[in-house]
Every structure is written in structure tokens, then in C-alpha cells.
Amino acid sequence: MSKKCAKCEKTVYPTEELKCLDKFWHKACFKCEVCNMTLNMKNYKGYNKIPYCNVHYPTTSFTAVADTPENQRIKQNTKVQSNVQYHSEFEKQKGAYTQVADTPDMLRHQQNTKNISLIEYHRNFEESKSQFTCVTDTPVMKTQLTNTKNVSLIEYHKDFEKSKSKYTQVADSPEIQKYLQNTKNISLIQYQKDFTDSKGSCYQVPDTVEMLTHRRNTENVSRIKYHADFEKMKGKKLTVVDDPETMRIKQNTAIQSQVEYHKVKDQLNEMEIRRPDREARDELEFEVGFVEDVPTRRVGSISDYDPMNNQFGSISRYSGGDPEPPRGYQAPPPQSYQPPPQQSYQPPPPQPAMPPPSEGMVCKALYDYTSADVDEVSFQEDDLIIQCQPIDEGWMEGTVKRTGQRGMLPSNYVEPVN
Template sequence: MNKKCARCEKTVYPIEELKCLDKVWHKLCFKCQVCNMTLSMKTYKGFNKQPYCEAHVPKAKATTMAETPELKRIAENTKIQSNVMYHAEFEKAKGKFTPVADDPEILRIKQNSKIISNVAYHGDLEKKAAMEQKRVMSGENGDGVHESEEVTDHLDQLTSQFMSPPGRQVGSVADLDPVNDFYGSLSAADRSAANVNRQSANQSHGQSMGPGRQGRVYRAMYNYDAQDSDEVSFMDGDLIINCSPIDEGWMTGLVERTGQTGMLPANYVEPVN
């Protein structure tokens, strides 16, 4: 029995036969029912056993349910039960807490409380209290270093007298003498005179500081790692000699343990009596 094409209803021979959607088609008759675009087994979309292209295949619609009196009664009962449960929970919790809106001030307080909680958890409050206590104790013991400060002030005055002699231009490169800690514009005679005055002042005022120590002497209260090439690192308990203040909060000195000279923070050290 000859097979008939589902579209043109003509005889389909085996060489041009296409079986799809439980029907037999000519390959050229297998087209979209809307736009007549020729389809293949990879591009067709079936709907009610008819071929369609991707653009024209009918879309299935959601099934709607008629609103019967029984469905209305169920919906009303569900709404009533929901309201009853809501009001029951409201009456149960009424008076126990007061809801507060999250304004910017409350958000700021919450953030500060979170930061304080984290600091307390990591133990930073105890470290800060110990540092403050050491700082207060070092301030109470600061009266015992007036003598060494007077010696250093006297040395600074002597040096300033020779660093700017009258009639001489300051800043000559030929007069730099880093070995003897002279970085100003001095002649050879001026440098020798300054050395004599500095040595005599140290001998008269620096005997109580011990051998090899000059100027102010401080002891480190905490560990410090140098943050720049002109700074110096030290550990808790190190002695720092030849200290001289630069500005409020910083000074220069020589770490006796390592022999390194550089800048250091003044709040990390305490004067030695």
C-alpha cells in the first residue's frame, strides 16, 4: 500500500520519505503551518501533531480555575485564620519590646559597639591600658633627667656658636665632616675648637651616665620596627643613648644593643634616672 503525504496527500516514495509526528511527509512538504518555512528534524517544533517553526509554535497557556462558591469559602477561611494567628502573636508580644527604626544615629551606635566588641575580644583594651600605665609612670619619673637635659642644651648652645661664624657662608660641601658629626660650614680651626668644648662639657657633666654614654639616655618600653630608612628599630628594654629631640613626638638616638643610629618615636621610650 502506497503511503500518502500528510500535507499534499500524494504518494510518498522511499527516497523522499520523512517520518515525524506519527505521520509520513515529503521532505519538501515538511513545513511550518504558519510561515511555510521548510523544516528539518532539528528545527521543527511539534504541536497537535503539526510542525511549526520556533517563532510560530503555539504557546501553552496557564490553566485558569473557575471561582466557585466552595473556593471562595476556603479562601475566606484561610484569610480569617491568618488574621487570628497574627493578632494572637501581636497580643502575646505586646509590651515586651518596643520596635525602633534604624536611623543613621542608631546605625552609627551599632557600628561603634561592634568595633568595641571586636577590640575587647582580641585583647587590645588590656594592651592599651598597659601602655597608658607605662606612659604615666614614665611621666612621673621624668624629673630625674633634668640634669642630662641641661647638659645637652649646653652642648647645643656651644655647637650653635661655632656652626654659624660671622662672615662665613653656611652650606659649603667642602666643610662637611660626618665622622665627627659636623654637617655645617666650619673651618678646621673652628671644628677643633668645637671638639674641645664638646669634650670638656661631656667630661664635666656626663660622669654619672656611665662609660661610653653621652647625652640623654632612654629605655625602650615597647618593640618598634623602623618604617623608613632614616628610622631605627629596637626592642623592649633596649637602652638608647645620645638622644636629642627633633620635634614633638620624635627624637634621634643610638641603640646601644645594635649600634644603629636613627629617628625613633618619643612615646615608645622612657628616660633613665
């Protein structure tokens, strides 16, 4: 459905559309109803959904009429009801007040008012000092002075009654000082007792925004300090005193290492040393006969097995005479002992040399810089800075290759090379 202009009732296209007063208008048709002045959205005034200019905008006028008795009566009743309601609320609120906290501005204003009052009083007092006029006391003045005196006495006694039970500060006597000291000692004893009772107990309070911010800042500073110290100590070693436990562990490790290394060699040497003695003793037993220290072997034991003839034999021992060889036993042919060849010790092959440490990120100094703090490093122009590590915006950490010193340096004084 096409939109119609409210003035010329023709179709309104979007390029010339003007929507105002719940109607659609051509921009050229949006004129004052009286003088046909072209209006816009800033200078028009609407009345009954018809546009007017500021001059011809219709105004509303009122007609004054005489108050009828009925209107006067209603007005009077309204006034009376308003007064009654006001006094009712006033009586309810009488004697009641609301306490509010003194703001800093109110406290400052009160202090300034007090100071101004004291200044004004003292100024008037200084101005009127030594200025007086002597006049004769009239009977009325005498009566007034007497009454004032009497009133002053009454006021004095009233103030005295009010200030009764109050005290005036005087110098502490030795007894009072001793009593105060005893009270202090008792208080300290009680405090120590309460502290001992409450030791180990804690009170949890919620973390405020300031506390969380402070904790986060402390953690960040601690991490930065830790990394700075870590970078300074990188590549260095610390020598500590060996305690008895560490020395004992080192000694045990060395002994175990020596035992493990010489274990096989010592065992072989011991076996080679003992082997000829055992063979000579066995031959001596067969030739001489019974030996009391050597127990008699049981027939059929594995030690009597002859592997050459694949049969068992036994050695008969008598209390006297030559030993009788067992039945079916044939003496084995004599064997000559040949020690195994000794293995010469071969040293381990040399280890290859470790490659040089990497220089990491390398930067070149553009200007001279002198350190302003203990954790900073100085350098000259064209110096090479190796193992550079950015820390934050504007600062990095590196080692001056010329001097070998490591520390903080401004990142805008150098440029990366690799």
C-alpha cells in the first residue's frame, strides 16, 4: 500500500518522505497551516496534528469568572483539611528525630564556625578591654547586682552538684604509682595467658579487593625477583659443607663402586689361588689314607661320581693300614693345572668434547649505557649481548660478551642480530 501525503494526498516516495504528527508528508508540503512557511523537524509546532510556525501557533486563553459560594466553600474546606493534615503529621513527628553521621564537610564546617566564633569573641574582647564608663549605682542597679549575685550563687551550687563525683588530675603519689605498676604487671600476665590460650588459633576474614591486589602484586614481584636471581646464578655452583650423613653416603657409594668393580677380578684371583691347594689335598688323601679332620664321604654321593667311567665309587677308610680302593674304582689320570690367561685392562675410550653452549638470542648495542642499579649491566656501543631474554615492555636481561657480566638492560638501546 502506497503512502499518501497529508497535504496534497499524493504518493510519498522514500526519498522525499517526512513522517511527523502520525502522518506522512512531502518535504515541500510540510508547511504552516496559516502562512504556508516551509517547516522542518526543528522549527515546527503541532496542534491537533496540524503543523504551525512559532508565530501562528494557537495559544490557549483562560476566562476569569467570579467564585461562586460553592467554590469558596470547597476552597475553604480544602485549606482546613490541609492544615489539619499538616498539624497531625507535625504532632506525630514532634520529639522524634533521625540521627545521621557527620560527613567530613559538616565536621569541617562546624570546626570553621567554632574558630570564627572564637576569633570574633576575642576580637571584641580585645577591642572593649580597658574601655569602660563609671556611673553611679542607682537603687535599681544595686538591686539588680544583688539579684545577679544570688543567682550566681544558685548557679554555682547547681554546677557543683552536677560536677560532684568528677575528679581533678593531680600528681601521682608513690602509692598510686606502685598500684599502677602492679595493675600493669597483672595486665601483662593476663595478656600472656590469653595469648598462650589463643596460640595456634586463627580467625578467617574475607579478602578485600585491596588485599587481593596486594597479594597478586607481591606474587608478581616475587616471581620477577626469583627469575632475576635464577638468571644470575645460572651456570654457577654452590659449595656446601658435607655433613656426617652426606660423607657416610659418599663413603658407602665409593665402597660399593669399588666392590662392584673389583668383585669379579678378586673372585677369580681367589679361586685360582685356592684351586692347586684343593687338588693337592685330594691327592694326599688318596695316597696317605684316613685324615681325621676330613669327614668320611658317603658312598653314592655326588662327590664320588667318576665322570670318566660314568660310575660311582667309595673310599674305604680303616683305623690302620693302607686304604683299600673301592670295588670297580679306577684312579683318574693325573691332570696338570693350567691357570686361565689374564685379561689385560683396557682403558675406556675418551669421551667426545662437549659442544660449546649456545649463545641464544644475540643483540648489538646501539648506544653506550651505564647501569643505574645493582641488577643492571653496563655496555658500550657495538657490544654484543648474548642469551637475551625479554622480561617486560622496555626491558630485557642478557650477558655482555665482552665483560661476561649479566643483568638488566633497556631493550631500546639494542637491536637483535640473529
